[in-house]
Structure formats: structure tokens, C-alpha cells
Amino acid sequence: MKHVTRSLLAACLALSAVPAGAQSEVAVPAVPSAQDVPIAFLADLGSGQILHAREADRRFVPASVTKVMTTFLAFEMLDEGRLKPDQVFAMDRQTFRDWGRKGSSMFLNEGDQATVDQLLHGITTVSANDGCAVMAVGATGSVEKWVALMNAKARELGMTNSHFGTPNGWMDEGRTFVTARDLFILSRALITRHPELYRRYIGKPSYSFNGIVQSNHDPMIGHVLGADGIKTGFTRQAGYNYLGSAERDGRRLLMVIAGTDRPAIRTKAARAFIEWGFTHFATRTLFAAGKPVARAAIQGGAARSVPLVASRPLVVSFAHGTQPKISLMVHYTGPLKAPVQAGAEVAELEIRIAGQEPFRTPLVAAQNVSEANWWQRLRNGLAGLFA
Template identity: 50%
Template structure:
């Protein structure tokens, strides 16, 4: 993600102005059912609801407060596994064994897939067990099997977290079992993790996450996710609970091309967590008009390029661009492209180089990553001359 510390701004193309000429309420039909209320701070001391496509924060309460994520920690273990599979360093068909050391520490400890010392299990089953029945033993077997030791895996988790910008997080176990506060995170960090998992590994996310349960060795267990099967479009992700942390949840749902991610933490019991999670999801989908700005593939703007065979590079988003406005609002939108500029060649097609920031009164800004629509090579001698002349008259 480009930094925004040294900001250069461009005017958007005429397409953007044309889109804004339409009032928001003309683009979306009447709300219909009464919009659910936002859960209170008493019910959910920590809460965050984000539109994943636009990055727009729909609701936030203490999003940077640190808390113990309990089993939500396993989302980082899953993400790290997906990254390793993509890199060819882990194979779902691999077989790992529960070592005597892992068995001493994790056999039948908390949520389990009932592994025994010396038992051999496929990585595919470990990932399904971790994702859907919160297998503490499965996470430890995976960690030792791939990294050589559980501490080595935990070190990789923390390096991965930093690479994702999760500066408010630290992991002390692969599964979130109580560790005297060594493991902590924030709602903002968990949304960043969910975004990376869903956007970088959509196929793996779709295959492993969000099943109704998991049957291993003839032992059928259900997934206790509060939204799967209860909220239309819900994929779930992961629940968490310990006596120290209370009840937490990281979840997602998608409807009509819009994906929301939500985090709640510090909830006092499981039934309340379920109600709060469902209320946030339904509120997020019903309380806003989603105003389309650009279709998939549209060139949004262009950015200046230094030392390239072209003076500018066209910019496009990764998909359709929309912003959420309070239902019935006719707010005037303002959009700016921000990047560290001028950009320096070479630039690869598809490289993330800028951010489209869309603002409106009364709502949090949407920040959509922008990518180079075409490659820009380093300028040769003739290109430099042409660009120098063009620069004089631009």
C-alpha cells in the first residue's frame, strides 16, 4: 500500500463527475423493512464494521483498543498456511504427525479434532479442523509440521502480521489459548487480516472457511459461527472465547457484490455475541444506499510518472467502485487520488500505486486502492528527450 505522507492529488476524470450528477436516492430502491439499530457499547465494547470493497468504515467503536483474541488467533494461522501453500512451501496433501511433545501440550486441550500422539493427519484436514471446529491440537500439529517447531511458526505469524501492517498485534500461540497476555490484537488489525485472506486467497478462503461443521474420524462437530446459515450471504470466519478475553468474533458476509467484515470483542456471553454480530451485519446492509461510481475496468484517473517511457499512467480499481451513504442521502461527494508522486518508472501493469479517497458529509471516507492499468517502462534516451519537450508544454 502506498503511503500518503507526501501527498500529490489529481482531479478525477469526467466520468466521475457524471456519476455524481445523479442523486443517491435515485440509484437505490426504497429501504423497505425498518433498519436494525446499531448495538450499544454495553453489548459490544469493541466493534468495527467495514465495507471491504471500498475500505469504508461503516461503524467503529474502539477499533485500536487491544484485546485478547482467543481462538480468532487461528485466522492468522490459516492465513499463514494459505500464504505458504501459494508459495509452494506447504501442500494440502502433506501428512504431519502429532509428536509426543505436541501431544503433551495440546492433546484434548480445549477445542479439538481428537488427535492422538503418533497420529498422522493431512494438512487439508488440519486446515478444515482449525477453520471450522477451532482445533487447538490441529493448529499445533500444523505449526510444528511445517515450521519444525511451534515457536518457529509463531515467529512466522508475527512477521506476517507486521508485513500486513498489524502493528497493534502480537501472537504467542498458534491457536489463541490463554498465554498470560502475550497474544493480543485490535479490531483494525483483524479487518486487515480478513481483507488479506479474502482478497489474496479467495479460493482457499471459500474452500476451507465457513462450513457448517467438520467430521473427522467419525466424530461430527458443528461450527459455532453465529452468522453461517442465519445471515444471508454469511461466510463466517472465526469465533473466540476464553474467561480472560470474553467473547469475540471476526466475520464476513456478502450480498449483491458488497462484502462486509465485522469485528466484535469483549462481549459477555455467546448468545449476546450472536445477536450483536447479526445485528451489525443486517444494519450494514440495510442502513446505507450504495452509490456506484465506476464499473469494473474503468480508468479512474492518471498519475504522473518520472523517468518513464510515458509521462502518465492510467489508474483503475481492482473491481467496481461504490460508496455507502446514509439511506436517502443526497450528499455531495468529493474524490481525490493520492499517491507519492511523481511515480517512478518502471511500473508493472496491475501494480498498486495510488489510493482513491471518496468523502461525503457525515460518513467515513472510502479509500480504494488504485492500480496501474498498463505498464510503464524506464525511459530510453529518445523517450527522455520527448518527455522533456512534452514537459515544457504540459
């Protein structure tokens, strides 16, 4: 097996054609004033294109943004049937001693019971530290076991610069840390793997438990068109952080703001940053969802190759008034070995836009390819001789 790179020359030539009077290079619009925002990151969910990155790989303390990993782990368990929405967990004595009324809370008392559904609403909407602990103990038997699963999920997703020490981001002498790029990886998985659960639990303006109504402190919900969260965070050690998202006309942007020293700065920066992303870039669809992008060779299959497609529309962004040169390359380790399942991620499309950081987006097999029978093996062998 070898790494195969295919340059899509025809696509490159078609996409890089420059109309008369247009610029050939991207003049990326200036980022809105981000004074006192040490870390800022903005990317397109669909393509993975990074629109702006400041200190994207700098480790920082996430505070309650940690709860996004707890939420993602719970979503994974719900989809796998390891958790049920109506499953009931209780606040036991030790968990109450450790986490009762500690920071933001659902106000769970010792002995109180809550369903997984209630705990998730408490975690995502009112940032319940106690809710995270009850979920962890109820689902796995201990906070430590839950945290181990959080870190296993981080490794699985490729979050190479992140580590979790608690389920909720409470101060732990720096054992919990993330990067903006890793939070993008996490939030992209949260939304794309679990769209229905995301809509159910993320972006709610308030939540009531035990007769206590609390508001969501998200700086964009109700103020920015299409905004639905995802999570704020604050401790004295971390400052004011934010992982946010908004969707307009089918285009979703994800944003990280971290290390600000006042909530007003975080709010102003978040709203300005997301608006900048939506209003200062034009978009172009390179390939519709399901449209063949290229073909990958297959070894030992009923077919000698399989079409590669994007599972969602491949849309790229560039500055208004420009028509930048765009080059495309397909990367995969091949030939692929049969059988190949339709929908399996088997390749990546690398997209290079003049003046911007290159990025890659997954390509999937468009159809099933079974193992070859004797006749197909003979046919493939003869075709290989004359190829």
C-alpha cells in the same frame, strides 16, 4: 520523489449533485441495540469503507480468532508452494503433551497423522488448538518459529496494534492481542489474496476427523443470508468474540464483535449488526473495475503517465434517502519511476462522504510502462519543456 495529491473535482461535482427534496448530509442510521458489546466494527470489504466503529483501535485478547492469522499464514505458504494440501504432518510426543485435548480439538492422538488440508479444515471449522500446533511444528519445526512468522505477516499487512504469542489464541497472560481495525486488515487480505482457499476452508457447517463429527459454532452460518464465517473465539480472559463476514449481490461486509460476556449476546449482536449493514444503507458505484480513475506521472518511462484503476468496483454506502456530498482525492508518491507493472498498487483513492469517517482504497496501474528508449527520453524531455 514527492507525495502527490490530486483532487478529482469533476467527479466530486458529479457525485455531490443533490436531487430536489433530498438531504445533502448523511443521516447515518442508528446502530442496532448493542448493549454489552464493548467493541463493534463493520466495514465494506470492496472499498474499505467503515460503516460503524466502536473502540476500533482498542486492544483486546482475541482468543480463537487468533487462528485467522494461522489460517492466513498457511494460505500464503500454499500459494507460494511452501506447503502442499496433501502434505502429511504427525502429532509428535512433545506436541501432544503440550496441546493434546487442550480446549477445542480435532482429537489428534500421539502419532496420528493429518494432511495440511485436514488440519486447515480442523482449524477453520472446529477451531482445533491441536491442529494449529501440528501445523506450526510440521511447517516450520516449532511453534515459536511459526508464531514469529505470524508476527512478521502482521507487520507486513500493517497490523500495527496486534501481536501473537500462540498459533491458536490459548491464554498467554495477554501476550496475544489485536484490534478490530487490525482484524479487518487481516480478514480483507485473507479473502482478497486467497479467494479460492477462502471458499474451500471457511464457512463449513461441520467437520469430521477420526470418526468424530463436530459442528461449527459460527453464529451466522445457516441463519444469515450470505454468511460464511469467519471465526469465533472465547476464553475467560477474552469473553466471547467474533470475526464474521457475509456477501450479498457482490457486496461483502466484514464485522468484529468483541468482549461480550455471554454467547447469546454475541449471536444476537452479530446477526443484528450484519443485517443493519445490508439493509440500512444504499450503495453507489463510483467506478467500475478497470475504469480509469486518474493518471499518475511517470519518470523515465516509455509513456509520461499511466492510468490508475481500481481492481474491483468502487462502491460506497450511505443512508437511504440521502445523497451526500462525496469528494475524491488521489494520493501517490511520484512521479512513479519506470518500469511500472500492470496491476501494481501505486496509489490510493481517498473517499470522503459527508458525515462519515474518510477512507482510502488502493489504485493500481492499468498497463505496463517500460523504461524509455533514447527517442522516448528525448520526446519526454521536449514535452516537459512545453508542458
